[in-house]
Amino acid sequence: MAYGGYSYLDYKYVPDKDNDFVVLFWAKGSVGIEKIAEAIAAESSVGSWTKLNTMNDRVWKHYRARVCWVGKVTPNSGFIKIAYPLEHFDLKNISQFQASVLGNVFGLKELDELYVFDISFPITYQRQFSGPLKGVGGLRRMVKTIKSGRPHIGTIVKPKVGLTPKEWAHVAYEAYMGGLDLVKDDENLVDQDFCKWKDRLHETVKAIERAGDETGQNHLYSCNVSDRYSRMIERIDYLNEMGLQNNIVVMLDVYVMGMSTLQDVLEHTKKYNFATHGHRAGYAAVNRGNFGINFQVYDKFYRLLGIDQMHIGTGVAKMEGKPLMIKRLHDIADQFRLDEKMYLGSLPMEFAPHINPMFSIASGGLNAGIVDAAIALHGKDTILQAGAGVHGHPGGTRKGAMSMRQAVDAVMNGVSAPEYAKKHPELAQALKTWGYVNPQGVLKELEYATKNTERLTQIALKKGRWKMASI
Amino acid sequence: MAYGGYSYLDYKYVPDKDNDFVVLFWAKGSVGIEKIAEAIAAESSVGSWTKLNTMNDRVWKHYRARVCWVGKVTPNSGFIKIAYPLEHFDLKNISQFQASVLGNVFGLKELDELYVFDISFPITYQRQFSGPLKGVGGLRRMVKTIKSGRPHIGTIVKPKVGLTPKEWAHVAYEAYMGGLDLVKDDENLVDQDFCKWKDRLHETVKAIERAGDETGQNHLYSCNVSDRYSRMIERIDYLNEMGLQNNIVVMLDVYVMGMSTLQDVLEHTKKYNFATHGHRAGYAAVNRGNFGINFQVYDKFYRLLGIDQMHIGTGVAKMEGKPLMIKRLHDIADQFRLDEKMYLGSLPMEFAPHINPMFSIASGGLNAGIVDAAIALHGKDTILQAGAGVHGHPGGTRKGAMSMRQAVDAVMNGVSAPEYAKKHPELAQALKTWGYVNPQGVLKELEYATKNTERLTQIALKKGRWKMASI
Numbered sequence: 016m017a018y019g020g021y022s023y024l025d026y027k028y029v030p031d032k033d034n035d036f037v038v039l040f041w042a043k044g045s046v047g048i049e050k051i052a053e054a055i056a057a058e059s060s061v062g063s064w065t066k067l068n069t070m071n072d073r074v075w076k077h078y079r080a081r082v083c084w085v086g087k088v089t090p091n092s093g094f095i096k097i098a099y100p101l102e103h104f105d106l107k108n109i110s111q112f113q114a115s116v117l118g119n120v121f122g123l124k125e126l127d128e129l130y131v132f133d134i135s136f137p138i139t140y141q142r143q144f145s146g147p148l149k150g151v152g153g154l155r156r157m158v159k160t161i162k163s164g165r166p167h168i169g170t171i172v173k174p175k176v177g178l179t180p181k182e183w184a185h186v187a188y189e190a191y192m193g194g195l196d197l198v199k200d201d202e203n204l205v206d207q208d209f210c211k212w213k214d215r216l217h218e219t220v221k222a223i224e225r226a227g228d229e230t231g232q233n234h235l236y237s238c239n240v241s242d243r244y245s246r247m248i249e250r251i252d253y254l255n256e257m258g259l260q261n262n263i264v265v266m267l268d269v270y271v272m273g274m275s276t277l278q279d280v281l282e283h284t285k286k287y288n289f290a291t292h293g294h295r296a297g298y299a300a301v302n303r304g305n306f307g308i309n310f311q312v313y314d315k316f317y318r319l320l321g322i323d324q325m326h327i328g329t330g331v332a333k334m335e336g337k338p339l340m341i342k343r344l345h346d347i348a349d350q351f352r353l354d355e356k357m358y359l360g361s362l363p364m365e366f367a368p369h370i371n372p373m374f375s376i377a378s379g380g381l382n383a384g385i386v387d388a389a390i391a392l393h394g395k396d397t398i399l400q401a402g403a404g405v406h407g408h409p410g411g412t413r414k415g416a417m418s419m420r421q422a423v424d425a426v427m428n429g430v431s432a433p434e435y436a437k438k439h440p441e442l443a444q445a446l447k448t449w450g451y452v453n454p455q456g457v458l459k460e461l462e463y464a465t466k467n468t469e470r471l472t473q474i475a476l477k478k479g480r481w482k483m484a485s486i
Numbered sequence: 487m488a489y490g491g492y493s494y495l496d497y498k499y500v501p502d503k504d505n506d507f508v509v510l511f512w513a514k515g516s517v518g519i520e521k522i523a524e525a526i527a528a529e530s531s532v533g534s535w536t537k538l539n540t541m542n543d544r545v546w547k548h549y550r551a552r553v554c555w556v557g558k559v560t561p562n563s564g565f566i567k568i569a570y571p572l573e574h575f576d577l578k579n580i581s582q583f584q585a586s587v588l589g590n591v592f593g594l595k596e597l598d599e600l601y602v603f604d605i606s607f608p609i610t611y612q613r614q615f616s617g618p619l620k621g622v623g624g625l626r627r628m629v630k631t632i633k634s635g636r637p638h639i640g641t642i643v644k645p646k647v648g649l650t651p652k653e654w655a656h657v658a659y660e661a662y663m664g665g666l667d668l669v670k671d672d673e674n675l676v677d678q679d680f681c682k683w684k685d686r687l688h689e690t691v692k693a694i695e696r697a698g699d700e701t702g703q704n705h706l707y708s709c710n711v712s713d714r715y716s717r718m719i720e721r722i723d724y725l726n727e728m729g730l731q732n733n734i735v736v737m738l739d740v741y742v743m744g745m746s747t748l749q750d751v752l753e754h755t756k757k758y759n760f761a762t763h764g765h766r767a768g769y770a771a772v773n774r775g776n777f778g779i780n781f782q783v784y785d786k787f788y789r790l791l792g793i794d795q796m797h798i799g800t801g802v803a804k805m806e807g808k809p810l811m812i813k814r815l816h817d818i819a820d821q822f823r824l825d826e827k828m829y830l831g832s833l834p835m836e837f838a839p840h841i842n843p844m845f846s847i848a849s850g851g852l853n854a855g856i857v858d859a860a861i862a863l864h865g866k867d868t869i870l871q872a873g874a875g876v877h878g879h880p881g882g883t884r885k886g887a888m889s890m891r892q893a894v895d896a897v898m899n900g901v902s903a904p905e906y907a908k909k910h911p912e913l914a915q916a917l918k919t920w921g922y923v924n925p926q927g928v929l930k931e932l933e934y935a936t937k938n939t940e941r942l943t944q945i946a947l948k949k950g951r952w953k954m955a956s957i
Contacts, residue, residue, distance in 0.1 A: 110676075
C-alpha cells in the first residue's frame with residue numbers, strides 16, 4: 016500500500032542509467048494491472064499490504080521503487096517497468112538483490128502470471144564487478160585461434176555417467192585426436208564412486224599430454240568441480256597445485272549452485288588465473304515458466320561476475336531457445352551496448368567498459384549436420400559442443416570429432432558441409448546419419464522475427480502467448 | 487534414446503525405498519507422454535538424443551533411470567514417476583543432484599510443461615545429513631514454551647528498508663514489549679549503508695536486553711546474514727564471538743543463496759550451536775510455474791540439511807498456498823512418515839529417525855484477525871509472524887504486538903478472538919481495522935479438499951489445471 020497520499024505509480028519518472036535498476040515484468044492477475052504494478056513495487060521495496068505507522072518521509076523518498084511505465088494488454092495484464100534506486104540494495108550482495116527484486120513478488124496471491132523479462136544494471140553497480148578474466152580473447156590465446164578466428168569445438172563425454180576414469184579419458188583422447196579443442200564433463204558427473212574426480216582428472220591430463228604430442232595442439236578439459244562451496248575450493252586448489260592453468264577450464268554449474276557461492280568461487284579461480292566454464296542446468300525451469308525469470312538476467316550476472324565461457328543454447332537443436340533469443344544472449348555475452356527490443360522483452364543497457372566479453376557456448380543436440388546453421392546464427396565467436404553428435408557417429412568418437420572439425424573447416428573455407436563432405440568421408444557419414452540443416456532456414460527465421468517483431472508481438476499477445484521470447 | 491533394444495520404460499519396476507529416489511513429474515509436450523517420459527529419463531541419466539557408441543551393458547544396468555509409472559491424462563500429457571538409483575549420484579553433492587534430476591530436463595524442446603511435484607529421498611541417502619540442530623524442541627526451550635506449547639509469535643520490522651539502526655531497534659523493542667518472542671529482519675535488509683548490519687545488531691541486542699529486563703522473557707532476533715559465502719561466515723563468526731547463541735536465530739535466505747553455500751553455512755552454524763531461520767524469497771517463481779519444482783522438494787532438503795525454523799506460507803493471507811499444501815509442508819517439517827496424496831502430487835516417504843522435526847513459520851500478510859484461522863490450519867507447533875499486521879496497527883507497533891499476543895492467548899484459552907477482544911482493546915482494534923477470519927472457513931476448505939480429492943483432481947485435469955497444488 017502506498018504511503019500517505021502517494022502512489023508507487025510515477026509515469027513521469029525517467030530512470031537514471033547510472034543509479035537505477037530497471038526491471039521489466041509481464042504480469043497477469045485478479046486485479047487491474049496498475050494495482051498489480053503497485054503491489055509488486057511495494058512488496059519489493061518499502062511497502063506492504065496495509066499502511067505502516069513506522070513509515071516516514073525519508074524512507075519513502077529515498078528507497079521506494081517507482082513504476083515508471085505500464086503497457087496494458089488487458090485490464091488485468093500487461094508489461095510493467097519498475098525502477099529501483101541503487102541505495103535500496105546491499106551492494107556486492109547478489110543474494111539480497113535476488114531476495115528483493117526476484118523474491119516475494121512471485122508469491123503474491125493476486126497474481127496468475129509473473130515473469131521478469133530483463134533487468135538493466137546501472138553503471139555504478141557494475142563497477143564493483145571485475146568481469147571475465149580471460150573471456151573471448153584469453154580463451155582464444157589458450158587454444159591459439161586468435162589468427163584463424165574459427166569457432167572452438169568441444170564434446171561432452173557420453174554416456175553422462177557410468178564410465179570408469181580410464182574409459183572416460185580414452186573417449187577424451189579420441190576426441191582430441193579427432194581435432195577437438197575441448198572435452199567437457201557432463202553436468203551429471205562430478206565425483207561418483209564409479210569415476211572419482213581426481214582419478215578422472217589424472218587420466219585426462221595424461222590423455223591431453225598424449226594427444227598434444229601427436230596433434231601439436233593445446234587441448235582443454237572443462238573439469239566439473241560443482242559441489243558445496245568447500246569442496247569446490249579444495250578442487251580448485253588441487254588444480255592449482257598441479258599447475259593446470261593452461262589446460263583446465265574450471266566448470267561450474269552456475270545456476271544450481273547459486274550466486275552466493277559463485278561470487279566467492281570466481282574470486283578463487285581468478286586468483287589462480289584459471290579460465291571458467293558456466294553450465295546452466297536447471298535455468299529452464301524459471302526461463303520457460305509463466306512464473307519465472309528470463310535467462311538474460313542470469314547471463315548478465317554471469318558476465319559481470321566473470322564466467323569466461325557460458326552456455327546459451329543452440330537455437331537449432333534439442334533444447335529450447337529460438338534464434339532471436341540466442342542472438343540476444345550472444346549480445347549480452349560480448350557486446351557493450353544492448354538495444355531495447357521489446358519483442359524479446361529486452362531492455363537497453365550499457366556494460367561498463369572494463370567488463371571483458373564472455374565466450375558463448377552452443378550446446379545441446381549438435382552434430383556436424385547442424386554446424387553450418389549453428390555458425391550462421393552464432394557467428395564464429397562461439398564454442399560448438401556436440402556430445403552424442405560425436406560419440407553417436409557411426410565411426411565412433413574419433414570420426415565423430417573429425418566430422419565436427421570438418422564441418423567447421425568447411426565454413427571457414429566458405430564451402431557448405433555437403434560440398435565439403437565430398438572429400439571428407441567422416442563428415443559425409445555424419446550428414447548421412449543425421450541429415451543436414453540448411454543455414455538459410457535459421458537465417459530466414461531470424462530475419463523474419465527481426466523485421467516483423469511488432470506484428471508478431473501483437474499476434475502473440477492476442478493468442479495469450481505473451482512470452483515473446485518463444486517466438 | 488534407449489540402449490540396444492532396451493527402453494527406459496519399466497512399469498514392472500518397484501522402487502527400493504532404501505536405495506532409489508523417486509521423482510513425480512507432470513509433463514505435457516508435442517509428442518506422446520511415453521516418449522516424453524523416455525526423453526526425461528534419458529536426459530537425466532545415461533542417454534541422449536541418439537545412440538551412443540560409448541555406451542555399454544554395465545552402464546545401462548547400473549546407472550540408468552527407470553520410468554516406473556505413467557498416468558496418461560491426454561495422449562501428450564500426464565504424470566510420470568521415474569526411479570533413480572543411488573549409485574547415479576555424487577552423494578553429499580546437492581548441486582550435482584539438482585543438475586541431474588532438476589537440470590537439463592526442463593530445457594527439452596518437445597516439452598510445453600514440466601513440473602516436479604515431489605521427490606522421495608531414500609533412507610540411505612538421508613543418513614549423510616544431520617537435520618535440524620534445535621528444531622521444534624530446541625527453539626521451544628530457548629523461548630521457554632515447552633510447557634505451554636503455544637505458537638511462537640514474531641514480527642518483521644517494517645518498512646522493509648530505510649530505517650536507521652536506532653529506529654529499527656526501537657521498533658524491535660516495542661514489539662518485544664508488546665509480548666512477541668521474535669523479531670526478524672526483512673529479507674530485503676542485510677548490510678545497506680542506511681542500516682549497517684553490525685550497527686543494527688548492536689542496537690537490537692541492547693533492545694533485547696532492555697526488553698528482557700522488563701518482560702522477564704528471553705527474546706529472539708532472526709538476524710539476516712544472507713550474502714556471498716565468505717561474508718556469511720564472517721557474520722556468523724562475529725555472532726559467535728559475541729556469544730549470542732541464546733538470542734540470535736541465524737536467518738538465511740535459503741532459496742536464493744542456493745544449496746551449495748547452504749550446506750557449508752549450516753555446518754558452520756551447527757558448530758557454534760546457533761539456531762537457524764530459513765526464509766524462502768524467490769521459491770514461488772519455480773513453485774507456481776507451468777515449468778517448475780514444487781516447494782515440497784526444497785522443504786525436504788531444508789529439513790535434512792538442518793534449518794530449524796522454515797517459512798511455508800500461511801494458506802490464509804497475502805501469499806499463495808492453499809490449505810492442503812500448507813498442511814503437507816507442515817507434515818514434511820515435523821512428521822516422520824509422509825503418506826501418498828496424489829491430489830497434491832505428493833509421494834510417500836519416511837524420514838530417517840535421526841532427523842529432528844523442523845519448526846514451520848506462517849508468514850505473509852498475517853494480523854490478529856487471522857490468527858484463529860492460521861492456528862486452526864497450522865496447529866500450535868508453528869511460528870506466527872506478522873509484519874504490517876503489527877506495525878500497521880492503529881495504536882502502533884507495541885499495541886499491534888499486543889493484539890497478536892492476545893489473539894494467540896485467546897486460542898490457548900479456548901476462546902474466539904472476537905470474544906476475547908471484549909476485554910482486550912488492542913485485539914478489538916485490530917479486528918475493527920482488518921476484520922476477522924473465521925477458522926471454520928479454512929477448516930471447511932481443508933476438509934472439503936481432503937474428502938473430495940479424487941473428484942477435484944479430475945475436474946482440475948479436465949480444465950487443464952493440472953497443478954492440483956493450487957486447488
